[in-house]
Amino acid sequence: MKGMLVELRVENFAIIDKLNLSFEDGLTVFTGETGAGKSIIIDAISLLVGGRASSDYVRHGADKADIEALFDIADNDACRRELEAIGIESEDGLLVLRRQISKNGKSVCRANGRLITLGNLRDIGRHLIDIHGQHEHQELMQPEKHIRMLDRFGDEEMEKAKEAYRKIYGDVLEISRHLERLNANEEEIARRLDILQYQIKEIESASLQPGEEDRLLEERTQLVNFEKIFEALSRAYEALNGEQKGLDWLRAAGAELETVRALDGEIEEMAAAIDECFYIIEEQAHRLRDRLEFMEFDADRLNAVEARLDEITRLKRKYGKTLDDVLAYYDSARKEYEELTHRGETADDLAAEYEKRFQALIEASDRLTALRKKIAKRMAEAVNRELADLYMEKARFDIGIETAAPDDLAAFNRDGRDRVEFFISTNVGEPFKPLARVASGGEMSRIMLAIKSHFKAFTGVTSIIFDEVDTGVGGRVAQAMAEKIYQLSKSSQVFCITHLPQVAAMADHHLYISKVEKDRRTVTHVQVLNDDEKVAEIARMISGVEMTELTKQHAKELIQLAEEIKR
Secondary structure, three states: OOOEEEEEEEEEEOOEEEEEEEOOOOEEEEEEOOOOOHHHHHHHHHHHOOOOOOHHHEOOOOOEEEEEEEEEOOOOHHHHHHHHHOOOOOHHHEEEEEEEEEOOOOEEEEEOOEEEOHHHHHHHHOOOEEEEOHHHHHHHOOHHHHHHHHHHOOOHHHHHHHHHHHHHHHHHHHHHHHHHHHOOOHHHHHHHHHHHHHHHHHHHHHOOOOOHHHHHHHHHHHHHOHHHHHHHHHHHHHHHOOOOOHHHHHHHHHHHHHOOHHHOHHHHHHHHHHHHHHHHHHHHHHHHHHHHHHOOOOHHHHHHHHHHHHHHHHHHHHHOOOHHHHHHHHHHHHHHHHHHHOHHHHHHHHHHHHHHHHHHHHHHHHHHHHHHHHHHHHHHHHHHHHHHHOOOOOOEEEEEEEEOOOOOHHHOEOOEOEEEEEEEEOOOOOOOEEHHHHOOHHHHHHHHHHHHHHHHHHHOOOEEEEEOOOOOOOHHHHHHHHHHHHHHHOOOEEEEEOOOHHHHHOOOEEEEEEEEEEOOEEEEEEEEOOHHHHHHHHHHHHHOOOOOHHHHHHHHHHHHHHHHHHO
């Protein structure tokens, strides 16, 4: 097993006030009345692994929602690699994720106490939780989403092939855009050249130097404060130099100590220190004298500095916030001017590079197509085996792949040049038809569960969450789905929100979700059911509102059957 979700803490989230839950491995089911908050708990977990945040999630009257969870990732190598890539250690194989959402919609993400980006959280989260809910039924109804579902069925070889393809695709797109700019019509190019020529000349004529603005600002400060600086230096020099001034007193002190320094070691040290101070201060007095001799206020220089700074400010308004930005713009403008001036030669070079990279793109997309065909065959066989277990033994699932001719770049996208669609034949002798057009809601639930059952072997996530995947099924199909979900829980921690008593009976752990009033506010309450309470809850799920001894007996029989199946 790839670890598990160990603990969850939720505060001020929707109708949840404070909630602390501890989990174990195996199958955990959540049951309760509609609207009690079962899906809210799943929403909280979803946000914790990178889901989209909204201020609507923050409980009314609170400043922020706070969600935190502890994961055991000791055996989840993929997750640990993601953490290492951003410099986070997982001590003792444990990971704490935390997300806070403020009432203004902003969120803060942390992993083991360290701030991370939402992108980092998503990268980590995809190795922890796989949430399957009603929206994934909708993905089955959207053929454009089928290609990514198929690719998820692939292994590391497929991941590397897609990564390599996308790198080449990005390169080809960039070269194509560059060529388009170079091949723009002559009038546009002529206008652009005129603008660039004017800008280059304007910046060149200014003869800007790196660091010049800082030097000018410092010089202006000195010129504006000339009188203040001159008076301060004059007073400082007078305080040090002259009769009965600083240097005279230091010289006198040194002379007095000189007469007795040989008689006492401590006096020797003091005399040496005073001598050193005298020479240092004497040197600084000479520097003050030299500075004063050369100081002369130059009004013309101040005007020149002001004019130069105004010129730099004007150029910054047009070409960048800083002098370095202006110089960087100058370099880029010259480069663009050279490219456009010699666009014939540049375009020829780029066209040759484009042909070379385009051929590499075709080869990379061909590799994706070949891999997809192998994966599609394997996936179809696996799904058909699972469908038989779910009482769709006469149904046949298939995957169609259409590959566009590589005539031009329009045939390609980020996923290659394949169009993938799922097909199904629900009865013997019936032709295959698009899944999105012929499958019922109950069939969709079973098909998605069949797909998920086999995905587990490839995804390697810590936990799987099923959010009401049993819609539209009942009877023996419901029992089959319950057994299939339980089988998944033997190799991965599984959480399931369900309205089916058959699924609830298979649970290793049963949590009942309800709404209660606290301080005149509605809050979500979670109760871990014991054996007797589990019987009562399953009986409620069977009968609805009214519970009888017969329904209780039926509930006990369901639980006994589940225990026999588990054994």
